[in-house]
Amino acid sequence: MNCDENRELILDVVYGEEMNSRTCFDFFKHLDSCPDCSGEYKEFLTTRETLQEWEVEEPPDLQVPAGRLSKPWLQKQPRRRFELGSWWPTLQKVAAGFLILMGVVSIFQHYGYLGGRKVLVSEQRLTEMMQDLIVVNQKDERKLIGQMLVHLKEDVEFQRKEDMQDIYNNLVSLQQRYNDNLEESNRYLKVLLER
Secondary structure, eight states: OOHHHHHHHHHHHHTTOOOOHHHHHHHHHHHHHOHHHHHHHHHHHHHHHHHHHOOOOOOGGGGSOGGGOOOGGGSOOOOOSSOHHHHHHHHHHHHHHHHHHHHHHHHHHHTTTTSSOOOOOOHHHHHHHHHHHHHHHHHHHHHHHHHHHHHHHHHHHHHHHHHHHHHHHHHHHHHHHHHHHHHHHHHHHHHHHHO
């Protein structure tokens, strides 16, 4: 452990922070071998002890009973019991709590937990709803499959037209080559026959 790492850990060790046992061992081992870090560690310990022994004196005014104070703003004001301003915040809190309670009760009552109307779906109605959903989903799927087949057919026809055009172009090219080769062969034969 070097001096910089050791200085970072000094405050943790002085104030008793938890640390890894290996780190703690390395820390004290470094203190034994480094006089600078050892001196700094001792300074921190003496500072901590001095601060713990130091007692802060309270100002003398705080030790005087409240009745003897000459400052009127520190003296306790008499409480008025039936003033609207003092009851208004409490009344607001009570009203808000009552409204929240009524909301929770109405939710439980709506779902039938407190004897209110029960929202139950019969098994037959549930089956009908599921069948309707299945029919709607099947219609949507059939429509989607039909659209996909139409697009596929258009793609196949387009590809077939392109393939036919490519074949036609290849045949024209082959015919042109054949004609060129035939003409060249005829010229070559003429040259041979003339000799």
